[in-house]
Amino acid sequence: MFANKLLTLAFGVLAAGLVSAAEVNVYSARSEELIKPALDRFTEETGIEVNLITESADALIRRIELEGVNSPADVLLTVDAGRLFRAEEAGILASVDSEVLRENIPAAYRHPEGKWFGLSLRSRVIMFDKSRVSADEIADYEDLADPKWKRQICIRSSGNIYNQSLLASMIEHRGEEATEAWAEGLVANLARRPQGGDRDQIRAVVAGQCKLAVANTYYLAGMINSGVAEDVAVAEQIGVLWPNQDDRGAHMNVSGAGMIKTSKNQDEARQLIEFLSGDFAQQWYSEVNNEYSVRADIPVSKTLQGFGTFKADTLNLEALGRHNAAAVRLADRAGWQ
């Protein structure tokens, strides 16, 4: 019976691959929970069915490479710029020529030839315990290496992509040597061996294990809106510091999308990416996920407004991808686990 069901399913998928109904196949590094509602809305508006697989971007890129010319993938969604760069390097992305996209997305957030498009922005900032640290004690990422913070900093593993991107941005701005020295200083200041996720760093600050944490803003926003009393209480204790406001600005990463070269539904793929840059999806990113829109005309969510306005780092996003491997090696050398 189960075998039957599976067979039906297998053939269903097979048939879906063969029959060309209006549909688009999405390989997404963004989890189902954080993309499905927008995709459903897209289907509602256009009548185009969306098929979805979620997995880490590297695995998806490898899958597309292995599937070759017959890959069913039409659109790749990632949650960081580095992976968009890596997909492009792997040669699996196609250029999309779209007036809508050029209009919606500022040039800084998209590939010059339209190989990929940034859709939302995520900032990585310094967070502190408001009762023990005042905002004027620290200004820049560079200060995290200052020995005065010995055993006072919590940050997650360098295996995490957001830390790798942060390192990559510093390599681009300050060079590899200076960045490695900084990483060594940071490691010396850690309150504990890197562990857990961003929320865990925030909680550790309030628990008193460290005074400063490095985390993405939407995690803090998520805690404020979680409805879990303990998390809300923790979040209220936390102050957000926007680093490097006097020079390059706070480190930003983008989540984005690209069309697959072997796509058999290129028109639908373009429509989907356009939809994701449109008003509804952009507002949805902002309201539900507490990310910053790539568009200046979309209002920032209430929770994010509470963190204040800031100057964002506008470096070429490709740099994040280009320096990714160097960043990881540097972290290995500096002993950042």
Add this chain to the structure above:
Amino acid sequence: MGVGTRLRVNETRPRLLFQPWPLSLLGLSLLLATPIFVVFSSMFFPAGDIWTHLLDTVFARYVRNSLALMLGVSIGVLALGILPAWLVTNYRFPGSKIFEWALLLPLAIPAYIIAYTYTGMLDVAGPLQSSLREIFGWHYGEYWFPEIRSLGGAVAMLSLVFYPYVYLLARAAFAEQSGSVLEVARSLGSSRRAAFFRVALPLARPAIVVGLSIALMETLADYGTMQYFGLSTFTTGIYRTWNGLGSSVGAAQLSALLLGFVFILVSIENWSRKQSQFFNTGSRVHLGNAHKLTGGGLLVAYTACGLPVLFGFVVPFVQLVIWATITFDTVMSGDFAGYLLNSVSLAAVTSLLALTFALFIAYGRRLAPSFASSFAARILGLGYALPGTVVAIGVLLPFAWLDNRVSAFMLARFDLSTGLLLSGTAFILVFAYLVRFLPIAMNTVDAGLAKIRPSMDEAGHSLGLSSGKILRRVHMPMMRGSLVTALLLVFVDVLKELPATLLLRPFNFNTLAIRTYELANEERLADAAGPALAIVLASLIPVILLSRSLRQARRAPGEVSITQSMESNK
């Protein structure tokens, strides 16, 4: 006519060259071992300067941490698994029947889930430490508290969920020990305790080693817990090399190294098992009246049986329930019934196939033992230690290649592109599960088959049964307990499986494990509790069935006479 005559000549020659068993056995083994060969083949590709970098920086730590973890988990699972198995098989105390199956419950909890729940409770920001600080006015650093996200914590987490493998095999071994062997030891002046150490434990050693090796392979393959605890092991290193350093060749070579290490371990285990192989010389005799425990003995029994169940199941389960009630609205969000159905059907199909193949392979080796077949079996056995993602890539690579070849051929010949026939279907997913979990079924089935004396085969042949019929009518009824164990262990493992499912699944195909992982990965632990709880509950059913069938197998001993088992099949 000529052909017919020749055929008849062949028939009179028993078991020679072109027997179907060994050939198809080899074919099946090769097919299922493809992903493992893919991993090994990476050795022949250049990986640039990755190795210089790894050796200079992190490699030593990967090795050190992995070895420490294996050592710790070995001690943990042996300490947690053996004593309860001995107690429930040889003693009676109030609740002993309940412990008999309750001790299996932690099998139902995925390792990364138990890691999440304990971290939620015991972390510096968790409720326990927070209340301590509040009540006593302490600050962080002014009091000592064990760090849960540490090597020791990881050892504890993995030991708590993997000890049931040791318990399960040790219990079966103890239950099968001829009671009179223990009674002889007592009559020769050994106390119960001495009889345990001098007789029961050495006799159960081969079974315990099998349980331990399963637990260690699971440990090596674990990614979720290590990543969450921020511990660098071989497996997290493989991911880091692939994702972070962007070197898939380097990652594959690390995997090959891991496999080589496991291969050596498995070979040593095989060798030591062969050294100490003994058919039980006696038949199974009733255990007599199991000894009733009182006083201090009772305390020991409740501690030894109670603690693993309490910390391996009850505590994390209760924590999940608490979280799930907080987030009840989101628990039922998404296509919950669909996830459940997908999870259960995959588990059911895979476990049946794994059982069939394991039986086929084990029996084939019994019929025609050869170096090639035992080598093939050992290669197949490696899949269990591989991180799921590595298996998935190893499966995807040859299948996608095949699909593309077929499609190109069809296009050239008939102007019809067939696309990807197998990649991206449930077929390839089940295939990957088989590569990963067949070893656990093979281990269990092998152990069951080894206990059947060769004279049973001969008796069957003498009654005119073919090899296939002997398997069906003699062996299978006799080793029912082992078969059910294999079936259900694979079932539960598939329910919990994550990495291969993530990478290979078809479109719009979610399982409970994926749902749990995605929410937990978003650091929404409380929301992840709902699907996690569903995994636990879905696994509970087979775990309870397993313990029930084991008890029945014990009541009606495996050594059914050949005539009985034949009659019952008529």
Add this chain to the structure above:
Amino acid sequence: MTLATLQLDKVSVHLGGQLIVDAVSFDVPAGHIACLLGASGCGKTTLLRAIAGFEPVSSGRVVLGGTEVSSSTGMLAIEKRRIGMVFQDHSLFPHLSVAENIGFGLDSLSKTARETRIEELASLLEIDNFLDTYPHRMSGGQQQRVAIARAMAPRPDVLLLDEPFSSLDVELRETLAREIRHVLKSEGITAILVSHNQFEAFAMADEIGVIKNGRLLQWDTAFNLYHKPASLAVADFIGEGVLIEGHRTAEHEVETELGIIDTRQIQGFNLPDCEDISLLLRPDDVFHDDESPIKAQIIEKAFRGAVFLYTLELASGKRVLSLAPSHHNHEVGEAMGIRLDVEHLVAFPKLPVV
């Protein structure tokens, strides 16, 4: 009168609420070999296990070497009883060599003393060539020798053997039984054997207790059990024989289908004081005699070397057994002349035979 090494005083054993052994009493003097004989399921093994301490007694007491070891109020731990146990399936420790098996119970001895004892027993039981071998490489008979050596090694007060020879083939069984008896006697070991095979019991034991339905029917020598069974049940169980009915015609005469028996020729025999009498006819009581007027039809015959054992059917349909020298070869179906030649006789008041 030697001191009894083992005494049982009205011992009863319950298993799962069921009465298995019912008020059994007997004494085994030091150095004697006793046998508990009975059909399977009669409770003999349970009784042995109760003596060993594996099962508790529900009433009565077991006294071993002067010490009470089991009663309804308590029992001495098995390992403290100084008993040796030999099982039907040998139960050798498969993970230990023969030498290690034999030395298992010799912890308290020094290394040299242990080795001396192991060698002594190995040569006694003729297994000295196997000391480094593992049990699964040995034949059943050899395994049983090891099991006995192992049990004897710590010089137990009593050796308990549970159907020790039943897994061996018939030939081996009797030679081994005689040999083991010789070994036990030479070591002066007190032993209790459990068996369902009377020939094994006859070959091994000084005294035999016949057990049925958990009760001890008779405790006696083999000769007495055969020739002076205390009850119909014992008579029926021990030896081959057939019960025929007789009618008392005079004080010393009983009439049967096979003629009138004058019991005065039988020394020290008195007929039971009743009219209807059951008589036990052993095969050696019924003689082949071509001259005899009493004829019986041959139903079956079994060649036993020197003699044939004939199963004969009388006119009434009653069957009897007869041993005849094998040169008197008759065919099945033939009629054969027989007569009674009774030098000993076992008779009981007639009972409804079950």
